[in-house]
Amino acid sequence: MTRRERARALAERFPAAGEALLFYGEIAEFDGDLEDLRRLVRRVGPAMLRDAAARATPESLDAEPDGFFARVLKRRAPERARVAVTNLCPQCGHPPQCGVLRKEGDGRQLHLLCGRCLHEWAFPRAHCPACPETNEERIGYYVAEGMPHLRTRVCDTCGRYLHVIDCVAEPEAIPDVDEIAALAMDVWAVEQGWEKICPNLIGI
Numbered sequence: 156m157t158r159r160e161r162a163r164a165l166a167e168r169f170p171a172a173g174e175a176l177l178f179y180g181e182i183a184e185f186d187g188d189l190e191d192l193r194r195l196v197r198r199v200g201p202a203m204l205r206d207a208a209a210r211a212t213p214e215s216l217d218a219e220p221d222g223f224f225a226r227v228l229k230r231r232a233p234e235r236a237r238v239a240v241t242n243l244c245p246q247c248g249h250p251p252q253c254g255v256l257r258k259e260g261d262g263r264q265l266h267l268l269c270g271r272c273l274h275e276w277a278f279p280r281a282h283c284p285a286c287p288e289t290n291e292e293r294i295g296y297y298v299a300e301g302m303p304h305l306r307t308r309v310c311d312t313c314g315r316y317l318h319v320i321d322c323v324a325e326p327e328a329i330p331d332v333d334e335i336a337a338l339a340m341d342v343w344a345v346e347q348g349w350e351k352i353c354p355n356l357i358g359i
């Protein structure tokens with residue numbers, strides 16, 4: 156299943172995040188240059204990004220490496236895990252977009268997925284992915300109704316959160332796409348005063 160197909164399937168299941176998912180499905184499969192991306196955003200992007208598309212130039216990409224256009228253009232296909240206890244991507248140094256649970260032996264191993272290059276790396280479940288906290292009792296999980304394979308993981312010490320996608324419970328999940336479906340949990344988490352570790356490509 157491609158990211159676009161997964162985004163469409165999730166948009167039907169989770170209509171509250173439908174628009175965000177459909178847009179993400181388009182940009183997640185994007186493969187082209189800045190001109191192509193500007194055209195795509197003008198065609199299907201939200202108003203805020205359409206304005207930015209008019210101003211995006213190769214120079215503005217260098218000036219804003221974490222801006223939408225730079226992030227889409229610098230993305231690479233995901234590679235599979237290498238063990239490292241770091242909460243920054245071992246490939247590029249960027250914070251994680253979300254957590255991913257994958258089958259390992261009889262259990263599940265937590266991985267973090269890089270918000271910039273989509274690299275995945277194994278990470279201890281008891282640690283906070285945003286701060287040096289290693290006390291499991293300070294880490295909490297919240298589950299949204301109707302989304303059994305998504306949980307929101309929060310740290311009481313630093314107040315940051317990220318979503319964790321359980322690919323054992325939902326083998327068809329594609330973590331960076333499924334993360335968008337947790338939009339309602341983002342709204343809830345921000346209301347509770349939590350701050351996301353890394354906004355996703357569409358700014359949520």
Ligand SMILES: [Zn+2]
Pocket residue numbers: 244245246247248249269270271272273274
């Ligand atoms: Zn990375």
Ligand SMILES: [Zn+2]
Pocket residue numbers: 283284285286287288310311312313314315
């Ligand atoms: Zn923390």
